[in-house]
Amino acid sequence: MITEVAKASELHKIDPVFGQLSFDNHEQIVFCNDKDTGLKAIIGIHNTVLGPALGGTRMWKYTNEWEALNDVLRLSRGMTFKSAISGLNLGGGKAVIIGDSKVDKTPEMMIKFGEFINSLSGKYITAEDVGTTTPDMDLIRDVTPYVTGISQSRGGSGNPSPVTAFGVYMGMKAAAKYQFGSDNLDGKKILVQGTGNVGETLIDHLTKEGALVQITDINEARLKEISQKYGAQIFTGEDIYSAPVDIYAPCALGATINDATVNKIQAKIIAGAANNQLANEEIHGKILKDRGIAYAPDFLINAGGIINVYAEIVGYDSAEALRRTENIYNTTLEIFNFAETNGITTHQAALSIAQKRIDDRKKENAK
Numbered sequence: 318m319i320t321e322v323a324k325a326s327e328l329h330k331i332d333p334v335f336g337q338l339s340f341d342n343h344e345q346i347v348f349c350n351d352k353d354t355g356l357k358a359i360i361g362i363h364n365t366v367l368g369p370a371l372g373g374t375r376m377w378k379y380t381n382e383w384e385a386l387n388d389v390l391r392l393s394r395g396m397t398f399k400s401a402i403s404g405l406n407l408g409g410g411k412a413v414i415i416g417d418s419k420v421d422k423t424p425e426m427m428i429k430f431g432e433f434i435n436s437l438s439g440k441y442i443t444a445e446d447v448g449t450t451t452p453d454m455d456l457i458r459d460v461t462p463y464v465t466g467i468s469q470s471r472g473g474s475g476n477p478s479p480v481t482a483f484g485v486y487m488g489m490k491a492a493a494k495y496q497f498g499s500d501n502l503d504g505k506k507i508l509v510q511g512t513g514n515v516g517e518t519l520i521d522h523l524t525k526e527g528a529l530v531q532i533t534d535i536n537e538a539r540l541k542e543i544s545q546k547y548g549a550q551i552f553t554g555e556d557i558y559s560a561p562v563d564i565y566a567p568c569a570l571g572a573t574i575n576d577a578t579v580n581k582i583q584a585k586i587i588a589g590a591a592n593n594q595l596a597n598e599e600i601h602g603k604i605l606k607d608r609g610i611a612y613a614p615d616f617l618i619n620a621g622g623i624i625n626v627y628a629e630i631v632g633y634d635s636a637e638a639l640r641r642t643e644n645i646y647n648t649t650l651e652i653f654n655f656a657e658t659n660g661i662t663t664h665q666a667a668l669s670i671a672q673k674r675i676d677d678r679k680k681e682n683a684k
């Protein structure tokens with residue numbers, strides 16, 4: 318299995334169809350085109366061994382089709398491992414719609430997209446992602462049952478972000494237990510990058526526990542609001558990556574651990590909600606390990622949202638979703654110990670445990 322995903326600019330060098338499918342053994346890629354509504358979407362089904370491929374639909378103004386394809390392949394692969402490591406009977410999938418959600422999205426387009434999803438007979442189940450909303454999922458629900466994240470009035474599980482934040486909090490506490498010998502965050506200096514839906518609830522948990530929280534966001538109005546609401550200090554230093562803190566929590570965008578930042582990080586723990594935090598999983602994961610920084614794998618500790626959404630499929634309640642999310646604490650500790658015992662990075666450890674679960678199920682299914 319390859320762990321580094323090719324850059325969009327390099328992808329055109331790969332064979333256009335099966336070359337793409339095999340880049341990380343995707344099972345199926347579905348291209349959806351509808352002239353009347355202007356829909357251009359790609360559904361990536363990475364793996365369905367554990368169950369139907371569940372993952373949200375992202376609507377984004379991609380520079381070109383290669384970029385859209387690259388994104389859906391990368392994201393759907395990530396969903397496979399997120400669900401597998403979280404013990405869910407779900408495979409990995411994701412969809413992208415090419416376009417500007419603020420300008421191009423129409424109810425007709427969403428309904429048409431729902432019809433494409435329906436034609437896959439449940440192999441792929443969608444949900445919200447960047448650029449799509451609960452009302453969009455409700456429109457899709459009108460034409461297919463294969464959608465989650467619908468509104469609570471229609472039996473949906475509601476906003477997943479608070480559950481995601483709780484899982485990140487649990488993962489962070491487990492990382493502290495491993496790194497500092499105690500999971501008590503009282504007095505720990507924690508820098509939270511991104512004070513959005515997940516960041517806010519995380520900041521709430523952390524300040525309640527007595528952590529010394531510093532916050533940063535490109536949205537200054539939001540930053541001030543959250544600072545006042547939770548008594549968190551606005552980060553005023555020059556460079557957030559070299560900030561003298563105990564824990565760095567990336568809760569904004571991905572790939573913040575990259576060539577330019579990885580050697581500057583002073584925090585002893587990295588634990589946050591953002592997807593794909595390591596720009597290069599192998600290289601940057603290894604540098605963190607060599608520098609003695611405990612990295613809590615993003616796809617493990619930010620799985621609260623999908624655990625919450627899974628409730629819509631198997632029918633458990635929000636209390637059970639929280640109980641399962643709380644278990645991220647135990648899984649994170651298990652990953653740290655497994656990585657240490659085997660001399661590998663925590664990212665590799667989480668991937669290999671997730672892959673083993675898939676391989677074992679494949680063998681069972683073959684019996």
Ligand SMILES: NC(=O)c1ccc[n+]([C@@H]2O[C@H](COP(=O)([O-])OP(=O)(O)OC[C@H]3O[C@@H](n4cnc5c(N)ncnc54)[C@H](O)[C@@H]3O)[C@@H](O)[C@H]2O)c1
Nearest residue numbers: 477478481511513514515534535536568569590591592622
């Ligand atoms: N919402 C969920 O349930 C969920 C689940 C899994 C993963 N995630 C990931 O967690 C992250 C946060 O999700 P969210 O739902 O809170 O998103 P959000 O859009 O509500 O919040 C993101 C925040 O980050 C800020 N931001 C953007 N660029 C920044 C930068 N360069 N520096 C500092 N702040 C910046 C934005 O202004 C915004 O306030 C995202 O990467 C998302 O993909 C979210």
